[in-house]
Amino acid sequence: MPYEIHKVVSEEDRVCAGLTTIWWSISVTLDPALLCTTTTTVAGSPAFKQDRMWLNGKEISLSGGRYQNCLREIRARANDVEDEKKGIKIAKKDWENLHVHVASYNNFPTAAGLASSAAGFACLVYSLAKLMNVQEDNGRLSAIVRQGSGSACRSLYGGFVKWVMGKEENGSDSIAVPLVDEKHWDELVIIIAVVCSRQKETSSTSGMRETVETSALIEHRAKEVVPKRIIQMEEAIQKRDFATFTHLTCADSNQFHAFCLDTSPPIFYMNDTSHRQVLLTSTVLRNETVQKELHRFTVALVNVFGLVTEYNKCCQVAYTFDAGPNAVLIARNRISAALLLQRLLFHFPPNSETDLNSYIIGDKSLMEDIGIQDIKDIEALPPPPEIKDKVPAKKYKGEISYFICTRLGRGPVLISDDSQALLHPDTGLPK
């Protein structure tokens, strides 16, 4: 019985599930090796009396339209399966009547807003397609995933992925297209600042629908702004043009949240802590002192990292915010990321009872670069040079729950190691 490990996608160019008919989008896939992995095992057997699914060990209902759409579309494309070694032989027509069991597990950090359900749907469809020997390419599969969860269609690829609007009324040509794989621009470092929100003040449910219905300007954005930006963004990604990439990423994040405000009643996803992240990245990291520091740092560390880094006045970090307060910060390279993390930790220290290992998760090597080995090292961080002596340094203790350090990652892969399967080979139930 085949099983798969898939992984996760976080949306980078802010975008808008459910708006397939008017929307284009580009997303970035995060590295499953660091964090945010979804593992899914699927099995089919005549012994199974119904389709069943377990998510993180707990059985969930498959009766919803989203799941039924995916199961139906995959079954309709099933083919003969034969594995002589395992003694398996299933004819194409048999899949119609053969029930499946699905076990899925993800280690997404809570409240990070990293689209775990998108990863889940992508995983489910990919696994079922392997199980039933579906011959369609990822592009065709993405149209099926889309019927489970719109933005999830992008999760079938690694690196940068585009979701194409399509022209057909039935959405059959609204599919995901890979732009570049994760190796194309592997200098980028991603830091996600998960905001400690006392209480969710705005629900994201149906938020985009309300915007489309009540914003006086959204049509203009859809027709005039987004299509142009998508073309520019593709070019920036192809050329690894970080200045343009940053400009477009930040501008479109700003505009997405502008439209949330131009909704009746307005939707506030970003809060004061989010604003501080924006001001830190867009103002401080453009500051001349920081640019000089970066230059010194670059020269000093260029051998350590074996990187050749251009020094220029371009912003070193892009920010983007999804439908929530958490900042996704994309640093130009490891050096910029180190400078950024220093500042983030200086301005946003953890509450005193916090453990360092739970305050910075994912790729912990970045901590080593800036000499942080203990929670006390954060408290001891000197003010960054751009802080003038006379201006008291602003600190916002406890406003951030934790930081995730990660990078671009690959798309879903088939795991051949049977011992990693989540379903027991004899019973077909979760192990």
Place this chain on the structure above:
Amino acid sequence: MPYEIHKVVSEEDRVCAGLTTIWWSISVTLDPALLCTTTTTVAGSPAFKQDRMWLNGKEISLSGGRYQNCLREIRARANDVEDEKKGIKIAKKDWENLHVHVASYNNFPTAAGLASSAAGFACLVYSLAKLMNVQEDNGRLSAIVRQGSGSACRSLYGGFVKWVMGKEENGSDSIAVPLVDEKHWDELVIIIAVVCSRQKETSSTSGMRETVETSALIEHRAKEVVPKRIIQMEEAIQKRDFATFTHLTCADSNQFHAFCLDTSPPIFYMNDTSHRQVLLTSTVLRNETVQKELHRFTVALVNVFGLVTEYNKCCQVAYTFDAGPNAVLIARNRISAALLLQRLLFHFPPNSETDLNSYIIGDKSLMEDIGIQDIKDIEALPPPPEIKDKVPAKKYKGEISYFICTRLGRGPVLISDDSQALLHPDTGLPK
């Protein structure tokens, strides 16, 4: 020597000093009898060696272009002045060489963002025009005020005032036009929540210019959205149609702040406290429980206030935010204002050391309506009925500095009582 008392304007339909060439706007004038009064005395004498001005007792320079523009334009329109009783006779041509002294005093609460400089310029021009017997009507005078401070041109009238865009390149037809006076819709009650901000995080300086330069959508707003809304707003004001008035006021405040976000780098005027004001007014006061309470309250209090209030499902309060975090809340009538103030005080109680008289300023009679006589009465306020028993009531102690209760007011008037003059009749210096 003539002198004048003038008063203040707060911008209501969010608008954008400096954008005369593309912008229309509507503002509301606040009642100078309650708070926010500017008193200006002007005097001319051959004994004065230069033009001088004192603001709140402190001499300020008149050499800036804004002041020089106003002085030049008024002098160019001066006429003969003769007052037999006082023995004054000044010929039209003499004004060119006669220096003036100006003393201005305002009692605007600090940090309320109530455009005290707009009131100041309106006052200055109006006073000088009276002094020099300028025969132009307020519309023509407003074009002169505009050269001192764009949005100040609206401060020459009471009630609701429109600032007309104009077509001339030199801006000569960009003037203020009175829509209705303050008596036309005297049911409206205005509560301004002045937010206690730890530190100003965004400067408003040149904010709008940056938006115009970097927003991808601002031209569409200027051409398509604002002109239509101005027409609808004028009609709503004429008809006293509170539902439409509220919809337009809130929507345009939202859109103004949306455009501040769609700026590079983005401008955040509203903070978490501002967002809470929006959610309180746009969600809570539309809540059915509140509507029922309002109905009961209306029936019970209709005789007390002598008001006839319609009960319907329309929102009872409009909100609007200027280039800052403070909410300007416009209640449909005194009853809605009382319900609103109850909720504001419940959710935003003052810090324990605060004095009631400095926490609610302006028209204090609203406090009596809701039985608040002491700071302890605020602490003792029961949760509003829309707060469910199981949901803990959210309180944000100390987030608001103070509330200003006020209403629509009249335009500038000439004070005939010499004893109120700010300049000494003999020396021409501040008293």
